Amino acid sequence: MLARKPTGRGASAIKYDLLTAMGSFALSQRRGSQLLVFRLLTLVTARYNWQRDHLAVGQREIARLWDVDERTVKREMAKLRGMGWLTLKRQGARGRVSEYGLSIERILEDTEPSWEAVGPDFVYRLSQEDEPTSNVVPLRAGEAAPKPDTSDGLEWSLAKALLHEEDAATYSSWIAALQREDRVGEHLTLIAPSRFHATYVVTHLKARILSACRDVDDTITNVMITA
Structure with missing residues (x-):
């Protein structure tokens, strides 16, 4: 949707x-x-x-x-x-x-x-682009994502490392695919691979993502997730 x-x-x-x-x-x-x-x-x-x-x-x-x-x-x-x-x-x-x-x-x-x-x-x-109705099925079931590369020093890379450490399974299924689009002031925008993916993350994981982002950069006040 x-x-x-x-x-x-x-x-x-x-x-x-x-x-x-x-x-x-x-x-x-x-x-x-x-x-x-x-x-x-x-x-x-x-x-x-x-x-x-x-x-x-x-x-x-x-x-x-x-x-x-x-x-x-x-x-x-x-x-x-x-x-x-x-x-x-x-x-x-x-x-x-x-x-x-x-x-x-x-x-x-x-x-x-x-x-x-x-x-x-x-x-x-x-x-169009609807996914299966269950919102708990991982998009990459059984495939573990590697630990993220933090060499670029960007806030999203650092936050991803924290999220991977906290819950590698959830990270692999829903967070690893999120890409940094831009940062405007206090607002960070991430891109998901599909509308369904974005909707799931916003509904279930946005608070956790924002918390991790603020742990590495406390000037971030909002994370937008789009498709």
Whole structure:
């Protein structure tokens, strides 16, 4: 499924596909659910940072955008988190708004029944590169990856060495194939060999990867994994 970071070549198509999936799904729902999804769609279109997977908007601003009161905003955002469509990255505090990420994999899973209404080309585009449904089968079962080379001194090479030492089996199956794409300030971007691979790593291993990266370079605050 669509799990790549929606930036670079083809980014617009990826974004439009996700927004189309959300819109088509909303139109098939009852009014309450329909309105909730359209509210999120509007918020994402207006304020979501696709490159950083970052949504940081105050309740007052969201209330103005949605033409509702702040209590409604609080309730609707809680529903979206409960659905798994939004993930809380950092809780708001005095003088700082809450920060969210968009759970693209979960949104696509939930909206899949409505893809056919858009057309067979849409279904094909979002379904291609799917892997077996089990998310615990290693991509290179039985093949152990060698200990990573750290001679280049890059943060990702050093972090890979730590991850290999911690759990060689998981490293061989899911981490060894991740390649360093670039580093922009505090953000490190890694490339996975497939969308399924990227989705699995984001869901199950991203926290471990970020921790290892911070162990070797504490200026890293975020690791993006794309396909």
